Amino acid sequence: MKAFTATGRPDRMVEIGEVPEPEPRPDEVLVKVDAYSVNRGETFLLERPPAAWRPGKDVAGLVVQAAADGTGPAVGQRVVAHPPASGWAEYVAVPAGSVARLPEQVTTVQAAALPLAxxxxxxxxxxxxxxxxxxxxxxxxxxxxxxxxxxxxxxxxxxxxxxxxxxxxxxxxxxxxxxxxxxxxxxxxxxxxxxxxxxxxxxxxxxxxxxxxxxxxxxxxxxxxxxxxxxxxxxxxxxxxxxxxFSYADAGQPYADDLRTLVRLVAAGRLHPEIGLVEDWSRTAAVLTDLRARRIRGNAVLTLS
Structure with missing residues (x-):
């Protein structure tokens, strides 16, 4: 599958290439990514990327393989997800406790802007x-x-x-x-x-x-x-x-619970994702440059379709 990997270069922080498709653990679902959001904090990690690490924490898409242990959403359901990494790709494996179903009223572009922020x-x-x-x-x-x-x-x-x-x-x-x-x-x-x-x-x-x-x-x-x-x-x-x-990761509960709350608020018109830019994912490297230079208001979302 195609995915973005870190280059360690400041002029072009990521490049697209072929990587093995993920093999989900029993408690993970496999998501076909429709859209993902990039965060300024991720650009800091890209300056000195850890070995074997691939970026990507905010994604939305379609479940194509359910968790083997029976937790999480079923195949064919649209979801928003917050994987620990590797989301800037065609497919990503995500713990079932970090995934929430999307209602019809919420698009994958909106959903991709939700998780980290x-x-x-x-x-x-x-x-x-x-x-x-x-x-x-x-x-x-x-x-x-x-x-x-x-x-x-x-x-x-x-x-x-x-x-x-x-x-x-x-x-x-x-x-x-x-x-x-x-x-x-x-x-x-x-x-x-x-x-x-x-x-x-x-x-x-x-x-x-x-x-x-x-x-x-x-x-x-x-x-x-x-x-x-x-x-x-x-x-x-x-x-x-x-x-x-304060760290948002120190909450003592799965991300899925709060993702469901965010999705519910968006669906009810009580929370509005602030999306300053939507681009094809081929533009990811250029968008990262703009994000670091503070030229994007709110969230930047990249789409795969």
């Missing part, structure tokens, strides 16, 4: 606890996670301020219910909760906008710059603030 946003909202009436600051809001989180949190009654350097991207976040600023320094504050995804100099700035005993949840470092915190600076900032690290 949608799961992160949903689980961030859950980690934040009750957000109704709370003032929330979200940094790095113009990507897929930001769009999903703003829509979910605003619907739950949160007062969301989103930081987006792009006025165009900010306009869409405003439509979804956020107050939008271009810099953390412009965020009015104070905030009960900060969700921080940029790292570098942004995290201390965001931390300083918390209320006393407020919480900052750190879920990314898009700037690629390390964070430096000065204890004495905090003496003039929020009293007894909490900084908490």
């Amino acid at each position: 949608g799961l992160t946003a949903l689980r961030l909202l859950r980690a934040a606890g009750g957000v109704t009436g709370r003032r929330v600051l979200l940094t790095g809001a113009s990507g897929g996670v930001g769009h999903y989180f703003v829509e979910l949190a605003a619907a739950a009654g949160a007062l969301v301020t989103a930081v987006s350097r792009s006025a165009e991207r900010g306009a869409r976040l405003a439509e979804l219910g956020a107050t939008v600023v271009q810099r953390i320094e412009d965020a009015p504050g104070p905030f009960d909760l900060v969700l921080e995804s940029t790292g570098g100099a942004g995290l201390p700035l965001a931390l300083g906008r918390l209320v006393p005993r407020g919480e900052l949840i750190w879920f990314g470092q898009a700037s690629r710059e390390p964070v430096t915190l000065d204890f004495f600076d905090l003496l003039n900032g929020p009293v007894s603030a909490t900084v908490r690290h």
Whole structure:
């Protein structure tokens, strides 16, 4: 079968070639891929790809082989899936616990944009606890996670301020219910909760906008710059603030449960995948370049048909 493999080269991070078709384990289904989404975090892994690793965590398609142990969807069902890797291919084997069926109302292009960004946003909202009436600051809001989180949190009654350097991207976040600023320094504050995804100099700035005993949840470092915190600076900032690290993978439950929730919300018109680009999968290498340069708003989806 055809699949994209990592090259380790910065100018063209992937190339298409022939690889063996996957042989599913007893608890895995085999999915014929119709569409997949690429994530900026995956481009970081592609800089120094692990041996024998192939990229691809967000896919949608058709089950062509059911799990031998009887779990998961049946042959012929359309699904969204979140494999650990290898999804940028014609076929991918996925644990049954990381697959959810798609209703007719949800296309495979929409579904492919859901897993990583949608799961992160949903689980961030859950980690934040009750957000109704709370003032929330979200940094790095113009990507897929930001769009999903703003829509979910605003619907739950949160007062969301989103930081987006792009006025165009900010306009869409405003439509979804956020107050939008271009810099953390412009965020009015104070905030009960900060969700921080940029790292570098942004995290201390965001931390300083918390209320006393407020919480900052750190879920990314898009700037690629390390964070430096000065204890004495905090003496003039929020009293007894909490900084908490968050990983969407640490949830203690299968992805399938939350994938079903995301699909249900999309089907009901309560969650809208923000798809900035749809291209044929032959364009994957070029799309990765655009994604790294932040030229794509929301998610980029590649299609195989």
